[in-house]
Amino acid sequence: GAGVSQSPSNKVTEKGKDVELRCDPISGHTALYWYRQRLGQGLEFLIYFQGNSAPDKSGLPSDRFSAERTGESVSTLTIQRTQQEDSAVYLCASSLGGQGATEQYFGPGTRLTVT
Amino acid sequence: AQSVTQLDSQVPVFEEAPVELRCNYSSSVSVYLFWYVQYPNQGLQLLLKYLSGSTLVKGINGFEAEFNKSQTSFHLRKPSVHISDTAEYFCAVSKGGYQKVTFGTGTKLQVIP
Numbered sequence: 001g002a003g004v005s006q007s008p009s010n011k012v013t014e015k016g017k018d019v020e021l022r023c024d025p026i027s028g029h030t031a032l033y034w035y036r037q038r039l040g041q042g043l044e045f046l047i048y049f050q051g052n053s054a055p056d057k058s059g060l061p062s063d064r065f066s067a068e069r070t071g072e073s074v075s076t077l078t079i080q081r082t083q084q085e086d087s088a089v090y091l092c093a094s095s096l097g098g099q100g101a102t103e104q105y106f107g108p109g110t111r112l113t114v115t
Numbered sequence: 116a117q118s119v120t121q122l123d124s125q126v127p128v129f130e131e132a133p134v135e136l137r138c139n140y141s142s143s144v145s146v147y148l149f150w151y152v153q154y155p156n157q158g159l160q161l162l163l164k165y166l167s168g169s170t171l172v173k174g175i176n177g178f179e180a181e182f183n184k185s186q187t188s189f190h191l192r193k194p195s196v197h198i199s200d201t202a203e204y205f206c207a208v209s210k211g212g213y214q215k216v217t218f219g220t221g222t223k224l225q226v227i228p
Binding site for chain 2: 042045056091093104106
């Protein structure tokens, strides 16, 4: 596709359930980021993938959160035993990730509501 | 570690007035700097970026930013704002190469008619 896509666009789940969010980056982009944006707040970094390097997981808020990426393509963010404080928009972004900074291209986000 | 500070969480300004959104960063090495904009109910998009060269960078929609190494700042300016500029603006920094990008907490610009 032409841009970063994310699915689902909206997800409502009950507290305690597991959810899986998907991100399809732009083809050829080696870098992929996940962010969380709570209502009225800024971007909270979660995890960063760069090529085949070990991901930077320093932003994951707890061990209930995990993410995987298959090569340089699709990534999934999994939240286990969801809590109400997990309600937020989860944004994915990709970039070329080469030498010299390149801009990030953001997906539309997945709005997660935990009831 | 690098970090970004956006001191102003909200900035109200009257239409056609000038505006400056402040951004300060901390890093012990050379950095690349970005401003992103998020319009209401839309995704983030790049407004402008500084990689090297001229310290005055021009972006889309009449915005510009000036890189000041001595003050470690990258403030965003527009001489005359429009209602359509109402959005949230995020400053970001990277060491470049394969280093991750760090975002500030954002500044909400509210343009008053």
